[in-house]
Amino acid sequence: MSGLFAGTPLERPVTCEQCGAVLDACQCPRDSTGCVRPPASQPLIIRREKRRRGKLVTSVQGLDPVASDATALLRRLKSTCGAGGTIEDGVIEIQGDHRTRIGELLAEAGYPVRVIDG
Ligand SMILES: [Zn+2]
Secondary structure: OOOOOOOOOOOOOOEOOOOOOEHHHOOOOEOOOOOEOOHHHOOEEEEEEEOHHHOEEEEEEOOOOOOOOHHHHHHHHHHHHOOOEEEEOOEEEEEOOOHHHHHHHHHHOOOOEEEEOO
C-alpha cells in the first residue's frame, strides 16, 4: 500500500502560532477547537470543599479537558499529597485539605493558580 498519498498536491505548510513548528510536528497542547492552550492560559481555582459526612476535599477547577492531561495531573497530585482522588466532570478532587501543596505543584507546572480559603 505504498504511495497511498503520492500525487497529493502539497499545500503550503501551516505552522503553529505558538512554537512556529509545522503543525504535524507541533507538540503544543490544544483544546477541542484546535487552539493552543498552554497551562499559562488555563487559570485554575483551588478550593476546599466539604463532601458527604463532613469529609474535606481539595478541588481543582479550570483545566481544559482536551489540552490538559487531567489523568496524569491527578496521578501526580495523589502521589504528592499521599491521598486518594478522582476526576468529576473535569474537576480534580483530592481527599483532604492540600491546597498549599497542590497550588505549588500546579504553579510549577505553569498554571496560574488562585487558592480560595474556604
Ligand atoms: Zn506549537
